[in-house]
Amino acid sequence: MSREILEAVKEIERDKGIETGALISALQDGLLAAYKKTPGASRHAAVEIDGNGDFRVFSIVPRTSRPA
Numbered sequence: 001m002s003r004e005i006l007e008a009v010k011e012i013e014r015d016k017g018i019e020t021g022a023l024i025s026a027l028q029d030g031l032l033a034a035y036k037k038t039p040g041a042s043r044h045a046a047v048e049i050d051g052n053g054d055f056r057v058f059s060i061v062p063r064t065s066r067p068a
Contacts, residue, residue, distance in 0.1 A: 002053030009053075024049055031055060 009023045028047040035041055035057050042059035049055045 002055075005049075005053040028055075031057070 005027070009020055009027075012018055012023055013020050028049060031047045032045060035045060035047070042061075044060040044062060046058045046060055047055060048058065
């Protein structure tokens with residue numbers, strides 16, 4: 001599926017004149033929104049899309065303050 005994602009992004013950029021960075025950012029936002037609707041999803045997460053079109057969702061664990 002990653003190849004199809006990259007091809008679609010390039011086609012939209014070419015046809016509509018929307019920058020690749022903006023399209024990738026919108027994809028990341030959409031994937032994150034979908035992830036957060038998943039039961040048991042982490043409250044804090046991030047989505048990363050690499051140059052191959054593969055994406056990963058990372059759970060972000062906030063640091064807790066440690067007693068001195």
